Amino acid sequence: MGKLSGRTALVTGSSRGIGRATAVSLAREGALVAVHYAHNEQAAQETVGLIEKDGGRAFTVHAELGVPGDIDQLFHGLEAGLKQHTGQIALDILVNNAGETLATGTPPEEISVEQYDRLFAVNAKAPFFITQRALGLLTDGGRVINISSGLTRVANPSQAVYAMTKGALEQLTLHFARHLAPRGITINTVTPGLTDNGHDVFKIPEVREQMARQSAFNRLGEPEDIARVVTFIASEEAGWTTGASFDATGGGLLG
């Protein structure tokens, strides 16, 4: 019996990277996981395959976030999957992980209104309305976990708008903590540092070395490093902590 046996979880953006590792980790502890994706169905199926190979249970849910109708589509798929696998529509764990960033090296002077609106739509607006919609499904004692970024703590002008979206997400954590507490639901933030999500930039040795130096441990984060923190917050043991931020930067903010 895992720590999350009998629980259900939605991990947005779990076709790849941190979301995939989180889905795998939650499922290893016994949760039935809804593996959400936007564009990459094959990758989402691979996440489900990894979970099933481990003896876990999962299903995919498709919805591009940041476009009209996104929340309806997400919950349509989620509710159908929950009903099919459990016979009811109850959610214990919501991980708002899906996110987009700008290509590195975009100076603030060059960010367009469209880019700004898109980042806010996916990284801040969608998690708010997903959480709002999830309120009716979330069980008492449930968990909401928002994936932010260490960039809310250190200045990087080329990621100013991205960091602004994550700052907004962290406010969701703070204010909903008060709102959800009467039901015993906790909501917390996890702030990853640079984490190797398999994208091309992480394959360049000199860039890897430079990025690794940002961690006190002198290595890049692995998606599993973040997933372990999320899985702890999802567990019973973390029930006395809400409205908090968990550093998962590998000591990247120590100065």
Ligand code: NAP
């Ligand atoms: P990733 O490898 O790029 O994966 C992003 C995931 O989000 C994918 O599953 C993708 O789905 C989904 N997604 C992206 N845009 C979406 C949209 N518009 N609608 C629905 N789903 C969408 O990302 P990651 O690096 O693991 O990052 C995960 C989270 O951690 C993000 O919130 C990110 O801001 C945060 N973070 C990452 C790092 C890092 O260094 N990696 C550092 C700090 C914070 P598809 O595959 O279907 O496109």
